[in-house]
Amino acid sequence: xxSQHDDGPLDGLHVIDCSGMxxxxxxxxxxxxxxxxxxxxxxxxxxxxxxxxxxxxxDKSLWWCSLGRNKRCVTxxxxxxxxxxxxxxxxxxxxxxxxxxxxxxxxxxxxxPKTLRSENPELIVVRLSGYGQTGPKSQKPGFGxxxxxxSGWAAVNGFPDSKPLLPPISLADLTAAQFAVQAAMFAVFExxxxxxxxxxxxxxxxxxxxxxxxxxxxDAAAYDRLGEVPERMGNHHPSAAPRNIYETKDGYMTLSASxxxxxxxxxxxxxxxxxxxxxxxxxxxxxxxxNNELDDIIEAWTRQxxxxxxxxxxxxxxxxxxxxxxxxxxxxDEQYHARDNIISVEDDKIGTxxxxxxxxxxxxxxxxxxxxxxxxxxxxxxxxxEEMSLNEETYDRLREQEVI
Numbered sequence: 001x002x003s004q005h006d007d008g009p010l011d012g013l014h015v016i017d018c019s020g021m022x023x024x025x026x027x028x029x030x031x032x033x034x035x036x037x038x039x040x041x042x043x044x045x046x047x048x049x050x051x052x053x054x055x056x057x058x059d060k061s062l063w064w065c066s067l068g069r070n071k072r073c074v075t076x077x078x079x080x081x082x083x084x085x086x087x088x089x090x091x092x093x094x095x096x097x098x099x100x101x102x103x104x105x106x107x108x109x110x111x112x113p114k115t116l117r118s119e120n121p122e123l124i125v126v127r128l129s130g131y132g133q134t135g136p137k138s139q140k141p142g143f144g145x146x147x148x149x150x151s152g153w154a155a156v157n158g159f160p161d162s163k164p165l166l167p168p169i170s171l172a173d174l175t176a177a178q179f180a181v182q183a184a185m186f187a188v189f190e191x192x193x194x195x196x197x198x199x200x201x202x203x204x205x206x207x208x209x210x211x212x213x214x215x216x217x218x219d220a221a222a223y224d225r226l227g228e229v230p231e232r233m234g235n236h237h238p239s240a241a242p243r244n245i246y247e248t249k250d251g252y253m254t255l256s257a258s259x260x261x262x263x264x265x266x267x268x269x270x271x272x273x274x275x276x277x278x279x280x281x282x283x284x285x286x287x288x289x290x291n292n293e294l295d296d297i298i299e300a301w302t303r304q305x306x307x308x309x310x311x312x313x314x315x316x317x318x319x320x321x322x323x324x325x326x327x328x329x330x331x332x333d334e335q336y337h338a339r340d341n342i343i344s345v346e347d348d349k350i351g352t353x354x355x356x357x358x359x360x361x362x363x364x365x366x367x368x369x370x371x372x373x374x375x376x377x378x379x380x381x382x383x384x385x386e387e388m389s390l391n392e393e394t395y396d397r398l399r400e401q402e403v404i
Contacts, residue, residue: 008035008358008367013188016041016091017071018078019100020048022144022173023128023208025067027180028098032070033358034367039383040068041087044075044402047376057350061373065347066355068373074384075377075404083403084111088119089388096184100128103138113203123201124187126180132207144172147208152216152230159234176211180204241287242266245324246299248307252324255298255314258284262320269317270301347372380404 013036017028025048032038042048053063077083088111091097097116099106106112113125127133130142148154148166158165183204191198222228235244240258257263260283267275275281275297280290287294302310307323314321323329330336331354343357358367384390384404398404 007365008033009362009365011035011365013037013096014094015039016087016094016097018087018106019098019128021050021100022067022170023176023180023206024098024100024126025050026174026177027126027128027184028071029067029069030177030181031096031184033369034362035365038071039090039379040071040073041076041078041090042073042376044077044377044404051373051376057353060347060349062353064373065345065350065353066373069345069355070368070370071374072379072383073374073376074380077403078106078109078111080401080403081110082398082401084109086384086388086390086398086403087111088116090383091116091120091123094120094123095188096124096126098126098128098180098184102141103127103129103133117201117203121200122191124184124191124204125201126184126204126206128176128180128206128208130208132210133205142208144170144208147172147176147212150209151212152219153212156230156232158232160232162232164232172208172212175215176206176208179211179214180206236291237288239288240284241291242294242298244291244295244298246295246302248302248305248310250306253302253307253310253321254324255319255321257319258287260284262318263287265317266298266314266319269314269319270298272297272301343369345369345372377404 010031013031015028015031015036015038017024017038017040019025019028020042028036028038028040040048048064048068050067051061051064053061055062076086078087113127116125117123129138130147131137131140145166148171149164151172153171154164154166156164157167183206187202187204191200191202216230219228219230222230230238237243237258240256242263243256243258245252245254255266257266263281263284264273264276267273267281279286281287281294305313311321311323325333331342336342339361341357341359342354344352344354347353353372355369355372358369380399381395384395385392390398395404
């Protein structure tokens, strides 16, 4: 569980992060984890709100420790003429720029994609927003909560007798971040390699609601062809059974046995082999239709046993089961330990802090966590004075004017 210090596969990739909050921040921290040089641009007087998100250790946000890790942070007021001019200089040698302002904001400041790419034709601009850059809703502010409702996700999350439920994590933002990362790397490949290696950048439009909607793989086709409208099913799956969380004598456990072989193993494990040929459970379609009856039978068995015993007996019969962990359980689990899923990183203010490791795992270029989220403007001098060769007189003047 020590801090990682390996060069990642993105070593040499230069990224400018003009985003705030979660979607852009999570996208760029993944790139930074794997070696990209990510320079985050914040307003001098309006830092990333994540810096103020609890929980805190002293006065440092633990959200920011993780979401800001591996990045370099500078301050710049993009709404000023000199601030926008400095951004144009900053992107001159960059590969990718991320932004998540309301559509039209960058253009209003004179640093929209056309202007940025006129300065650097190879630049890839990734734009994250609630609704995308076009359409009748594009100018509305869009947070993840709204996207989780609009995408269809909240409507199907929860139990049949409950109201729609929102997730306990920033699901829309985090999902959009994944699409943003993959899209950015698609564009890098097309620019630099591809069949011809076009040598050209492009603009990528990522919306929060579309990213979640894309996860509903078959719903659009099912509605179009069959008129099916998915409903809340609790922990059931519309296409597989049994699949649920089952109560045990001392807690809960998970189980999925949709394939025929695993279902048969499960029935043998709980001492009900005769149910394998029961017409109600004869195949997956029948089990889906009678999933409540099947769950009752399984849970009658699990409730008589502690979680560890139930899992052990089912796994002995090659059933696919597992525990329901909270974060305390995760810190103690041997699988997490064996795979170094949690690492220790030193922070200048709070000391050693444990956090999630880089993911996924590479055999050679493993990526690393080099430092936690830095202070606002910590790398101003390094970037503006040393790398951009701004003279000290101009630098000091811009600081006094709060452009930097």
